[in-house]
Amino acid sequence: EYTDWHVLFWVSAGFGALAAVLVLTLVPESAVRSGGRFDLVGAAGLSTGLFCLLLVISKGADWGWTSALTTGLFGASVVVLVLWGWWELRTREPLVDLRITARRQVLFTNLASAVFGFAMFAMSLVLPQLLQLPEATGYGLGQSMLAMGLVMAPSGLVMMAMAPLSARISKARGPKVTLMLGAVVVAAGYGLSVAMMSAIWHLVLVSAVIGAGIGLAYGAMPALIMAAVPVSETAAANSLNTLMRSIGTSTSSAVAGVVLAQMTITLGSATVPSENGLRLVMAIGAGAALVAFALAAFLPGRRPASATPTTHPASAVPAEAAP
Structure with a gap:
């Protein structure tokens, strides 16, 4: 109401940085270690597919739900997410099982x-x-x-x-x-x-x-x-x-x-x-x-207590x- 709207994002960034510092200093590390490597291909595929999908959901009304840009991005999201699923099912250490x-x-x-x-x-x-x-x-x-x-x-x-x-x-x-x-x-x-x-x-x-x-x-x-x-x-x-x-x-x-x-x-x-x-x-x-x-x-x-895995x-x- 009283200042530029960009300030909202800078304040949020500041809180995010503060939260990161508090986690690093106060939250104990988990003792669970599963090993493995980071699934870079899976991360890139999921990010790309969701970027296209969420952009369509957010902007489709402005662009027109039948416009070439909307349908093209939606089609791209479907293709990318299908390929991402194929990769996740075949890689030894997937981003998402x-x-x-x-x-x-x-x-x-x-x-x-x-x-x-x-x-x-x-x-x-x-x-x-x-x-x-x-x-x-x-x-x-x-x-x-x-x-x-x-x-x-x-x-x-x-x-x-x-x-x-x-x-x-x-x-x-x-x-x-x-x-x-x-x-x-x-x-x-x-x-x-x-x-x-x-x-x-x-x-x-x-x-x-x-x-x-x-x-x-x-x-x-x-x-x-x-x-x-x-x-x-x-x-x-x-x-x-x-x-x-x-x-x-x-x-x-x-x-x-x-x-x-x-x-x-x-x-x-x-x-x-x-x-x-x-x-x-x-x-x-x-x-x-x-x-x-x-x-x-x-x-x-x-489940009953006796049947709990x-x-x-x-x-x-x-x-x-x-x-």
């Missing part, structure tokens, strides 16, 4: 994570616009960017507060139940927005409820992944899970952009998103959360340690 990724628990956790990422990001796309749109629209709240940030802040605090509860539920009932509960809470938060979008406290409540669901679900995802892969693969498997969430958020941004670009009203000389468009994006977020719930339902149930230490560790 696709055979492990195809396991039911890993596969459905990743699918649920992608859809959940789609669901959670709808809030971040709608609430800031609703808060800052002029009151003359009849539904905008006319707030400053600073006020918008303060309204959204409680959501992050609620996420942090829910982390211990997420761990306790996972320990008692298993992370599958925690993930499903988180998806239901997120859907309920979006449901509240149907009737509660006309006051600042409405949006604080909506964002806090959605934040609670995100906090529950995000604590369960690493536990599900770590319990299903060998200890030597936890880093790659969790990284891929994070990537799936990022693909979900990028897709959410593209879909919301299309909806809000098509459903507009004219305010003076400006064109702004309509109230129905904003509500539709929130409804899509609720639907995506319910799809994530359905995908999580296909995850294997919690002994090949992976994380499968016997309480969920508090998993994230």
